[in-house]
Amino acid sequence: MRAKLAVLTVALLALTGCGISTGNEPDPDGDDITGNWQLTAGTDLTGTFVLDDVPQPITLELSGSTAAGQAPCNSYTGEFNGTSDGVDFGPFASTRMACSPDSVMELESRYIAGLEAADTATVDGSTLTLSLNDDVLELVFEEAVATPAADLVGPTWTLETIAVGDTSASVEGEATLIFGEDGTFRGNAGCHGFSGYYVYKDDAVNFTNLDVDHTECSDELAAQETTVFDILGQGFMATIDGDTLTATKTGGDGALVYRAEEPQ
Numbered sequence: 715m716r717a718k719l720a721v722l723t724v725a726l727l728a729l730t731g732c733g734i735s736t737g738n739e740p741d742p743d744g745d746d747i748t749g750n751w752q753l754t755a756g757t758d759l760t761g762t763f764v765l766d767d768v769p770q771p772i773t774l775e776l777s778g779s780t781a782a783g784q785a786p787c788n789s790y791t792g793e794f795n796g797t798s799d800g801v802d803f804g805p806f807a808s809t810r811m812a813c814s815p816d817s818v819m820e821l822e823s824r825y826i827a828g829l830e831a832a833d834t835a836t837v838d839g840s841t842l843t844l845s846l847n848d849d850v851l852e853l854v855f856e857e858a859v860a861t862p863a864a865d866l867v868g869p870t871w872t873l874e875t876i877a878v879g880d881t882s883a884s885v886e887g888e889a890t891l892i893f894g895e896d897g898t899f900r901g902n903a904g905c906h907g908f909s910g911y912y913v914y915k916d917d918a919v920n921f922t923n924l925d926v927d928h929t930e931c932s933d934e935l936a937a938q939e940t941t942v943f944d945i946l947g948q949g950f951m952a953t954i955d956g957d958t959l960t961a962t963k964t965g966g967d968g969a970l971v972y973r974a975e976e977p978q
Contacts, residue, residue: 871974
């Protein structure tokens with residue numbers, strides 16, 4: 715478990731320091747494409763993207779000169795220049811988790827390659843289309859507004875129990891989670907602090923990016939933090955009962971039980 719956490723943490727830390735110079739200079743008068751987007755369809759030379767088996771939404775957050783988001787399995791980040799008159803993405807750095815079935819990892823490779831290849835952006839209302847030579851590549855996104863969740867936003871949620879399968883465990887260290895009205899979140903997994911942006915819809919929470927700090931931690935917290943990042947990073951259903959928040963991993967086995975420091 716320690717080795718697994720080390721790979722995940724190093725990869726996540728690498729995302730925060732990624733800086734790639736791009737040469738595209740789009741017309742500054744083109745439509746602004748920054749914002750939070752969720753993939754709804756895709757086509758490349760291999761064929762149509764099959765999104766039914768993807769364990770969490772595929773997202774793209776464009777802010778300043780940074781492009782980040784959640785691929786079918788891993789989170790990713792890189793640089794971009796662009797308006798609706800032209801775009802230039804990546805290359806991207808990503809975390810290094812492996813997901814099953816194999817089709818998920820194959821789709822991830824196609825998605826990242828498609829982003830890096832796209833050179834044209836079209837905005838039509840709440841729809842963003844990235845493409846290359848029209849029929850060769852097309853990635854279609856819908857705007858994903860980070861709607862503040864009244865029950866989530868405000869309190870500091872403190873992790874009390876980690877449940878996986880039929881087992882549960884108490885929490886070592888101080889593990890917290892705080893949601894902001896502006897679509898940001900921050901927290902701690904027991905040792906490592908983390909932050910990023912989230913999208914909330916129909917009780918589902920998905921992090922569009924996850925940045926982890928450089929704190930040195932004890933070996934004892936390795937397994938705990940691996941589980942926390944796995945559940946939060948893969949997307950989760952948020953269930954609130956009084957002052958208790960249960961974050962249940964989307965499409966998987968695992969839950970984190972938090973309690974608000976002050977009753978809501």
